[in-house]
Amino acid sequence: MAEKLRIGVIGAGRWAARAHLPGFVRSPHAEIVAICDLNRDLAEERAREFNIPHVYTDYQEMLAKADVDVIDVCTRGSADDRDNHEVLAFAALNAGKHCLCEKPVAHDFKRTWEAYELAESKGLKTKVGLTFRYAPAMQYMYELIQEGFIGEPFIFNGFEQNSQFISPTEPVTKADLIPPADLPDIKVSSLEGYGAPIIDLSQWFVGSDIVRVVGMLKNFVPYRTDASGQRVRTHIDDGDIYMGEYANGAICSIQSSYVTVGNYPGLEARAYGSEGALICRLVEEFG
Ligand SMILES: NC(=O)c1ccc[n+]([C@@H]2O[C@H](COP(=O)([O-])OP(=O)(O)OC[C@H]3O[C@@H](n4cnc5c(N)ncnc54)[C@H](O)[C@@H]3O)[C@@H](O)[C@H]2O)c1
Missing domain, CATH: 3.30.360.10 (Dihydrodipicolinate Reductase; domain 2)
Known part of the structure; x- marks a missing residue:
């Protein structure tokens, strides 16, 4: 693993801007290399603000192309497939990436345990954004x-x-x-x-x-x-x-x-x- 963890963030909304992106920028252990949002203008705005080199609107493309160690899922997490944490977290783990995920990981707690077991089986680390x-x-x-x-x-x-x-x-x-x-x-x-x-x-x-x-x-x-x-x-x-x-x-x-x-x-x-x-x-x- 590189000296700094290379981070790819999915979701460039309010909480990413207020907490996740500034936190990664402050950390000596992290480097944000890619950001993905369905809204390209928003993703580009965050990329300028936080000096992020690669912008995507399709998370699958980001998972396939970007050289990242960790995926940070910071979408809203409704039942809608597009912003569902569960779908994005499983995609990240299946792609062999460590995963930080906003709560809730899944609306059915059994699926959260399945995500944990998948990560364990692949030697990947997981974390939920319970910051308090x-x-x-x-x-x-x-x-x-x-x-x-x-x-x-x-x-x-x-x-x-x-x-x-x-x-x-x-x-x-x-x-x-x-x-x-x-x-x-x-x-x-x-x-x-x-x-x-x-x-x-x-x-x-x-x-x-x-x-x-x-x-x-x-x-x-x-x-x-x-x-x-x-x-x-x-x-x-x-x-x-x-x-x-x-x-x-x-x-x-x-x-x-x-x-x-x-x-x-x-x-x-x-x-x-x-x-x-x-x-x-x-x-x-x-x-
Ligand atoms: N831990 C805390 O204290 C805390 C506080 C506030 C918010 N949150 C959590 O943070 C998460 C994000 O909240 P927010 O206020 O930033 O939401 P938001 O609606 O402002 O931003 C979400 C962004 O994700 C993008 N998005 C959705 N699906 C996508 C996909 N498939 N690919 C790429 N981008 C996608 C949307 O376009 C949007 O810009 C939520 O789960 C919320 O519960 C946590």
Whole structure:
């Protein structure tokens, strides 16, 4: 492997511009050699901004032609085949590339395990973009738990909530907040997109996987304004609560929402154990 990892990024949207591309540029271990987006103008704009030599609009062409070690999947990840993380992650692994993938890797967790097994069988590394683990306060909380500060973990309470989509009249720019109106069931949105980091933190802190859950998904804001100004029905989970049990016997309650009044990002992790308790909050108090 070369001294620096050669990176190819699929998806040149908002999160790539704000987090992934600046992160790779700052790292002494990475070099972005290719970027791919269905929108060529956007891909070219990012290429200029981040000094990326090769631009593609077809990920298969990028996988075939670009000399990269790692593929970073930073598309939106809906069920649409074009931006589906699962399709792109499997393509990257099948092409023999290490893969960093935004959450969720797949909407069916079994497919995520299959991606992991495929990577293992090929000696490839994988990583999911669950970045709140790297917040210094969360790292400190993890260290304290590892040192035994709370003793045996008994109960975890987690929150990830803010008011970023509370307004029914603010035009929605994220298409996955407005799924097709004829879906028979509520579409999972807040829990998958916004609850994922606190679920990840909870399992990391407790040191065990959640094995049983019971919960509720709610749709508090039933009508929204789409990008063209139309009022549309949006049958999604914009708030949820569940309680769960980990394999080691600890229990949790987790709450996620993006329509509850509060500041961004609105993460709060509380761990209670046999010897002590820890609470860590990530909020912009004046945000
Ligand atoms: N980890 C976090 O804290 C965090 C925060 C924000 C967003 N995200 C995640 O980042 C991902 C991207 O979000 P975003 O806001 O940048 O979305 P976005 O809609 O702004 O950008 C996605 C881009 O991917 C492109 N794209 C889609 N399918 C493609 C394909 N097959 N080939 C090439 N390009 C393709 C689209 O044209 C678009 O430009 C989402 O999965 C989101 O959940 C994570």
